[in-house]
Amino acid sequence: MLLDCVVIGGGPSGLNASLVLARAKKNIILFDDDKPRNAITHESHGFITRDGIKPSEFKRKAKEDLMKYPNISVHNQRVIDIRKENQYFIIHTDDGNDYRSAKVILSTGMKDVMPDIKGMHDFYGTSLFNCPFCDGWELKDRALVVISENERAFHMTKMIFNWSKDLVVCTNGNKIFSKEQKELLTKNSIIVIEEKIVTLKGENGHLEKIQFNNGEEIVREGGFVTTGLEQASPLAQNLGCIMNNMGGIETDDFGRTNIEGVYASGDNRMSAPSQLIIAASEGCKVAMGVISDLVNEDFKW
Numbered sequence: 001m002l003l004d005c006v007v008i009g010g011g012p013s014g015l016n017a018s019l020v021l022a023r024a025k026k027n028i029i030l031f032d033d034d035k036p037r038n039a040i041t042h043e044s045h046g047f048i049t050r051d052g053i054k055p056s057e058f059k060r061k062a063k064e065d066l067m068k069y070p071n072i073s074v075h076n077q078r079v080i081d082i083r084k085e086n087q088y089f090i091i092h093t094d095d096g097n098d099y100r101s102a103k104v105i106l107s108t109g110m111k112d113v114m115p116d117i118k119g120m121h122d123f124y125g126t127s128l129f130n131c132p133f134c135d136g137w138e139l140k141d142r143a144l145v146v147i148s149e150n151e152r153a154f155h156m157t158k159m160i161f162n163w164s165k166d167l168v169v170c171t172n173g174n175k176i177f178s179k180e181q182k183e184l185l186t187k188n189s190i191i192v193i194e195e196k197i198v199t200l201k202g203e204n205g206h207l208e209k210i211q212f213n214n215g216e217e218i219v220r221e222g223g224f225v226t227t228g229l230e231q232a233s234p235l236a237q238n239l240g241c242i243m244n245n246m247g248g249i250e251t252d253d254f255g256r257t258n259i260e261g262v263y264a265s266g267d268n269r270m271s272a273p274s275q276l277i278i279a280a281s282e283g284c285k286v287a288m289g290v291i292s293d294l295v296n297e298d299f300k301w
């Protein structure tokens with residue numbers, strides 16, 4: 001059977017793209033291997049009507065919405081290869097099956113690369129986070145740390161200052177601040193520690209202390225980390241999609257990549273802040289792009 005479109009990735013972006021495609025009578029399959037970036041968190045915030053929802057519950061509700069439409073199937077599988085044959089795509093999944101589709105949407109998301117600090121994984125997602133818009137309210141006015149080894153440190157610290165004035169920024173042994181930046185941080189009573197971190201300490205995911213190379217310890221209740229980001233799937237690069245200088249997939253406003261018939265939406269474009277509601281809205285837009293291209297191909301001119 002020839003599908004109108006396959007959507008790869010069942011995060012908010014792929015789920016919303018699937019909804020809009022289904023409602024346009026398109027025959028589609030959504031493939032998702034269910035390893036989203038935010039799986040580590042207990043609650044998601046900032047999506048109106050869903051504030052505080054568990055990420056798994058968000059997905060369950062979204063899939064319930066999709067099940068109303070008989071023209072969509074959801075397959076819990078990883079897509080491992082896509083190749084173009086004439087004007088169609090052959091989509092190969094990890095259970096050995098092949099599917100044929102006119103269009104492909106990549107909503108595959110990004111992966112966080114954490115700083116290599118002992119204890120980091122014990123606290124990330126419970127008291128250490130990467131985005132103040134997502135989790136700043138829960139940590140407001142507490143004794144916080146910003147852990148950053150890269151050039152995003154100054155901007156991140158300045159943003160976190162909105163949620164708490166009790167701030168220490170740790171660079172884990174890296175000299176990343178200019179003299180002027182250090183003076184500005186000090187002027188705002190933000191402590192800069194450039195000593196290497198030995199370990200993070202605490203219990204049940206709740207940060208309590210940070211221990212440094214020189215033996216000193218500071219007390220902190222939580223904070224934010226600047227992580228590195230990489231594509232969660234190599235499919236876009238393997239297809240020959242042009243990438244932008246942030247490591248995201250380059251597209252037009254409706255998600256069209258440089259490969260005809262291949263579209264992208266959500267975090268993997270690295271063109272907007274990482275937020276559920278933004279990823280979902282991009283999913284809506286990319287589906288409109290696909291539908292309008294299918295209409296143009298079907299319509300007799």
Ligand SMILES: Cc1cc2nc3c(=O)[nH]c(=O)nc-3n(C[C@H](O)[C@H](O)[C@H](O)COP(=O)(O)OP(=O)(O)OC[C@H]3O[C@@H](n4cnc5c(N)ncnc54)[C@H](O)[C@@H]3O)c2cc1C
Pocket residue numbers: 008009010011012013014031032033034035036037038040041043044045046047077078079080107108109110112125129130131133134135232233235265266267268273274275276277279
């Ligand atoms: C710790 C943390 C907390 C966050 N908290 C919030 C919050 O409170 N509020 C908020 O708005 N945002 C939050 N975010 C950001 C939010 O999670 C992302 O912006 C959003 O999930 C991006 O949606 P997406 O659909 O683009 O990608 P994702 O949600 O990452 O979904 C991508 C999906 O594609 C699947 N996939 C990838 N490759 C393949 C393949 N080859 N085959 C099949 N499936 C594949 C993955 O398994 C995954 O299920 C948080 C992020 C993190 C890291």
